Amino acid sequence: MTASLAPDRDAGAASAEPRGAAATTPLRYWIDDPAIGSVNMAADEWLAGVAVSAGVPVARFSTWSRATLSLGAFQAAAAVPADGLAALPLVRRASGGGAILHGTDLTCTVAVPRSHPWGGEAQRLYDEVHRALVGVLAAAGLRAALHPAVGDPGAAAAATEAFLCFDRRATGDVVLPAPTGRWPKILGSAQRRHHAAVVQHGSLLWSRNDAAGGPHARLGLADVAATAGVRLDPIGVRDAWLAEIAAAAGLLPALQPGCTWDADRAAIADLAARYGDAAWTHRR
Amino acid sequence: MSAAMRFAKSHEWIRPEADGTATVGISAYAVEALTDLVFMQLPKVGSRVVAGQSFGEIESVKAVSDLYAPVSGDVVAVNATLPERLETLGNDPYGEGWIVRIRPDDPAALDGLLDQAAYEALVASSPH
Numbered sequence: 274m275t276a277s278l279a280p281d282r283d284a285g286a287a288s289a290e291p292r293g294a295a296a297t298t299p300l301r302y303w304i305d306d307p308a309i310g311s312v313n314m315a316a317d318e319w320l321a322g323v324a325v326s327a328g329v330p331v332a333r334f335s336t337w338s339r340a341t342l343s344l345g346a347f348q349a350a351a352a353v354p355a356d357g358l359a360a361l362p363l364v365r366r367a368s369g370g371g372a373i374l375h376g377t378d379l380t381c382t383v384a385v386p387r388s389h390p391w392g393g394e395a396q397r398l399y400d401e402v403h404r405a406l407v408g409v410l411a412a413a414g415l416r417a418a419l420h421p422a423v424g425d426p427g428a429a430a431a432a433t434e435a436f437l438c439f440d441r442r443a444t445g446d447v448v449l450p451a452p453t454g455r456w457p458k459i460l461g462s463a464q465r466r467h468h469a470a471v472v473q474h475g476s477l478l479w480s481r482n483d484a485a486g487g488p489h490a491r492l493g494l495a496d497v498a499a500t501a502g503v504r505l506d507p508i509g510v511r512d513a514w515l516a517e518i519a520a521a522a523g524l525l526p527a528l529q530p531g532c533t534w535d536a537d538r539a540a541i542a543d544l545a546a547r548y549g550d551a552a553w554t555h556r557r
Numbered sequence: 558m559s560a561a562m563r564f565a566k567s568h569e570w571i572r573p574e575a576d577g578t579a580t581v582g583i584s585a586y587a588v589e590a591l592t593d594l595v596f597m598q599l600p601k602v603g604s605r606v607v608a609g610q611s612f613g614e615i616e617s618v619k620a621v622s623d624l625y626a627p628v629s630g631d632v633v634a635v636n637a638t639l640p641e642r643l644e645t646l647g648n649d650p651y652g653e654g655w656i657v658r659i660r661p662d663d664p665a666a667l668d669g670l671l672d673q674a675a676y677e678a679l680v681a682s683s684p685h
Contacts, residue, residue, distance in 0.1 A: 370619075462619075
């Protein structure tokens with residue numbers, strides 16, 4: 274079936290005090306064209322300044338123009354397994370966590386000024402954005418949960434330092450119930466906490482990515498949903514997710530024209546040059 | 558905690574030492590807010606740090622944060638074993654959890670930072 278993806282205000286746990294108030298302040302957001310890794314990293318960093326200027330969260334959704342491996346800030350480039358992953362374009366994030374195989378995922382970046390209630394403890398922003406997706410999926414008839422989830426055989430497992438993000442579990446990661454084994458993770462996020470803003474980018478694994486070969490392919494949201502008889506529309510999920518994030522923040526979604534690099538081409542080009550520099554990528 | 562200790566708004570502390578150097582760390586509040594720490598990068602001895610600019614990075618399970626220099630100066634020592642025992646930051650943030658020792662360009666620059674009472678007021682007003 275094709276599920277309705279209209280936001281359900283009753284779905285998911287209550288998240289923030291602004292919900293329910295008449296929102297008038299805009300949550301500016303961009304929906305960017307697919308881009309290479311260095312441009313996506315640059316646009317995410319640029320968003321921090323926008324958030325500081327706005328005084329409230331801002332967001333962008335992005336996809337990747339080709340399969341790419343992104344390293345966490347502290348991961349060693351030499352740790353990339355010498356298999357299909359090593360053949361992919363490589364970019365280093367400013368945020369932490371494990372490596373992500375991009376290409377079939379949707380990246381949701383939220384930048385928040387440190388003065389905002391979501392700019393304090395790291396877990397708060399993580400949970401707000403992730404819980405928003407859980408609510409969207411609930412409205413679509415798909416149960417999702419935040420790790421550690423009751424009933425997940427992997428909920429009590431010790432944290433690992435697996436190379437890939439989707440093989441790790443952190444509190445608040447979004448997982449989907451599975452009939453057997455550890456529940457698959459479909460959304461994980463990482464933050465870069467600047468002096469005046471926090472930038473969090475989350476990767477929603479939409480479908481299986483075979484770009485690096487079978488050993489690194491993981492089921493995505495659409496794959497798991499299909500086994501449950503739920504057919505999801507990526508654009509509908511994206512738009513409903515943004516609406517839920519805005520509602521949780523007490524803001525009114527305001528789609529910005531064009532892409533982030535149209536908004537500030539020179540600044541993003543400068544940042545992209547740094548993220549595209551081998552000295553940055555191989556700094557560790 | 559030394560009465561001479563001062564704090565930056567970015568949650569680093571700095572304590573003047575008798576030999577003219579100053580020890581730098583991060584506050585207990587900052588450590589708690591960062592949650593589980595997993596990695597840390599320290600500057601090299603002899604490197605320059607500039608007030609308000611990053612001199613290192615620290616990663617928790619969720620986030621990477623910059624460490625900002627409270628004042629400008631030269632790094633004269635680093636707590637080299639700290640990255641291998643990050644729990645020390647939580648257990649003793651103002652003692653064994655020190656991060657670097659610097660020689661400030663201008664010792665009077667510490668006077669422009671927050672004292673303990675002002676820092677505690679800042680933390681109390683921060684978003685939770």
